[in-house]
Amino acid sequence: MVRFVNLTLAGITQGAVFAAVALALVLIWRATRVVNFAQGGMLMFTTFLAWTVVHDGGSYWLALGVALASGLVIGAVAERVLVRPVEGGPPLNAVIVTLGLYVLLQAAAGMIWGDTPHSYPPAFTIKGLSAGGTRLLLSPFDLFVIGAVALVMAALTVLFVRTGLGLKLRAAAFAPEIARLQGVRVGRMLTLGWALAALVGSLAGVLIAPSVFVGPSQFDAMLVFGFTAAVIGGLDSPAGAVAGGLLLGCALSYVSGYISSDLVTFGALAALITVLMVRPNGLFAARTGRRV
Known part of the structure; x- marks a missing residue:
């Protein structure tokens, strides 16, 4: 029983990390209708900037602020300079641009910081909590990660459902021509x-960094699992991204703990295929078309 509880707690913690990446993918999909494969490179680069702050003596919170601010800038510049010229063409063009941006960021990070992975300090201790004399696979930092992801999910849900800005973002993504006729500055909405x-991706990178270290290719697996979680939950649903991340995290934890850690990747693929066969649009996708 203790083993099952620990595997579940480990799965929830790991799933929260997947959900953080999935939320960034869901946000950009809802706001621009683009699957951003450069998300892993962008969060990696901003996490390297945060690591530089910590390495030079700055606090964890200052480094987090730098990562978030640099993420805003990199995201806006990427859209204005690289994605904007191909937005009117076939959707595949934007996907290819994001893949090229990913390669560029990965190469730039390797030239600036090197290929050796660097450790990143957590905000709180990673020592597991105790319950009834039993050490659990849940630490104060894990609780911080789970709380941060829940807060981001709630904020994104409120943004898209309860605010005029969220409506403009959705309108610019779903029907840009109609949105322009209604006075929406579509270009600004896409940049935003x-x-x-x-x-959001920068936050995910800082949350992930203590467990995977910081290196040019250290976040590749997290991007794959985050994308899988986003697809499982439904690319249009922030709540679905979190649920997909938690389901995937627990499933992989059980596979690793009860079967073999070598089958973790296969388990993710099996979960993805199963969900796509049952609900091709994701578990939390709307059954009917959405109205802007």
């Missing part, structure tokens, strides 16, 4: 969507 998605 990219900037906000990069900000």
